[in-house]
Amino acid sequence: MSQLNQLRPLAFVSSLRTELSLRNQRYAERLRLPFCESRGELPVICYLPSQNGSRHGNFLPETYQAILKNENWCGRLEKVHSQARTALPRSDRRWRELDSSNSSDALLMNVFCFPGTLDQPRVLALLGIEGQAMPQFGFKARVPLGNGHADRTEVDMKLGDLLVESKLTESDFQSKQVQVVESYLYFSYQLIRNVLAAHANRCSFCVIADARRPDLREAWYSVMRCVQILDLRLRCKMLTWQELSAELPGKLQEFLKEKYGIVPNGTAPLPAASPFEVEEVP
Numbered sequence: 001m002s003q004l005n006q007l008r009p010l011a012f013v014s015s016l017r018t019e020l021s022l023r024n025q026r027y028a029e030r031l032r033l034p035f036c037e038s039r040g041e042l043p044v045i046c047y048l049p050s051q052n053g054s055r056h057g058n059f060l061p062e063t064y065q066a067i068l069k070n071e072n073w074c075g076r077l078e079k080v081h082s083q084a085r086t087a088l089p090r091s092d093r094r095w096r097e098l099d100s101s102n103s104s105d106a107l108l109m110n111v112f113c114f115p116g117t118l119d120q121p122r123v124l125a126l127l128g129i130e131g132q133a134m135p136q137f138g139f140k141a142r143v144p145l146g147n148g149h150a151d152r153t154e155v156d157m158k159l160g161d162l163l164v165e166s167k168l169t170e171s172d173f174q175s176k177q178v179q180v181v182e183s184y185l186y187f188s189y190q191l192i193r194n195v196l197a198a199h200a201n202r203c204s205f206c207v208i209a210d211a212r213r214p215d216l217r218e219a220w221y222s223v224m225r226c227v228q229i230l231d232l233r234l235r236c237k238m239l240t241w242q243e244l245s246a247e248l249p250g251k252l253q254e255f256l257k258e259k260y261g262i263v264p265n266g267t268a269p270l271p272a273a274s275p276f277e278v279e280e281v282p
Contacts (some may be wrong), residue, residue, distance in 0.1 A: 004199040010171070012212065012215050013170075013171050013213075013215075014188065015050070016044055016168070016210065016212050017044070018042060018171050019261055020045075020101055020102055020261070021042060021043055021044060021045060021101070023258065023260065023261055024101035024259060025037075025045055027258055027259050028047065033057030034047065034048040034050070034057065035047045035048065035057060036048070036091075041173060044102050045100075045101040046081075046100050046101070047099050047101070047212075048091075048099065049093075054068075056099075058100070058103070058106050058110075059106065059109070060110060060114060060252065060255050062115055062251075063109065063110050063113045063114045065107060066114070066115055067113050070113075072084070072136060073135075073137060075138075076105065076109065076137040076138055078096065079096060079098060079105070079138075079173050080094065080096060081096055081099065081100065101259070102168060102169045104156070104166040104167050104168035104170065105137070107166065107168055107241070107260065108137070108156055108164070108166035109137065110255070110256075111241075111244065111248065112135045112157065112159070113135070114248075114249065114252050116252075117249065117252065118132070118135075120247050120249070122246075123244065124246060126204060126239060126243065126247060127159065127164075127239075128162065128204055128206075128237070130160075130197055133155050133159045133160035134159075136157065136158040136159075137156065137157050138155075138165065139158035140153075140154055140155075141153050141155050141158075141194075141197035141200070141203075142197070142200055142201065151235075153194065153197050154194045155194060158203070159230035161203045161205045162203060162205060162206060163194060163198050163201070163203045163204070163206070164205075164206050164208060165191075165194055165205070165206070166205075167207060167208065167209040167210070167213065167216055168209075168210055168241075191207070191219065193221045195227065195236060198232070198235060198236065199229070202234075202235070204235040205236045206237050206238065206239060207220055207237075207238045207239070208238075208240070208244065209238065209239075209240060209241070210240060210241050211240040211242040211243075212261075213242070217238065220238050224236060241262045242264060242265070243264075245257075245263065245264050246264030246265075261281050
């Protein structure tokens, strides 16, 4: 990969992380939500649950209550923050990955655990889902290896026969040495593995990423061009959070607009000084 191609994704990532940091600081202060900032030149806002554990600033109240009532969803909240020891202040409570305002898993759950999201026919149509389906988060998909063994790759969400990979501020789709990738049969190693998981599990596959990340779109299509099985290629797609947000319930749309800058018709510019003109989230 050329130096230019390496620098371009970093610029998109930095820009989005800067916007999310500012948006979430203002969001947390407006609603008086408990939070802290990570160490570093560009702080990440990390939220704390309320003292009684019934609310969490990184989620809409309705979403969080729905998560607490579902054993599979609730277990996802316990995923440990991998950089907490170096990036976050010590706390009596162990930091979780979904405390972070940059967490794509938290964004995914905010959307698909919100009551009413999966009642929207257009949402199901965009995803290619027929009928009702219950989201499973952190789904372990079986991927056969060339040596006859199998690997278990974790997919962010399984919805019916659809596997979903969620992206927000991640720098890329991960890379691995050629020998590792060839064991499944470079770059975008994560995508390759998930596409193979969809094929092995007879599922469709969808990446949901932010429209402000054209670098991820380029990485996606570079992998799709290499898929030789026509049926598999047709079962793979990419959506943006912006496309999806147009079909979501109104309250969820307002939340995504203020906290993430996600709006149906593209990307919203970050106001330089003025507060966000949205209704207060109760």
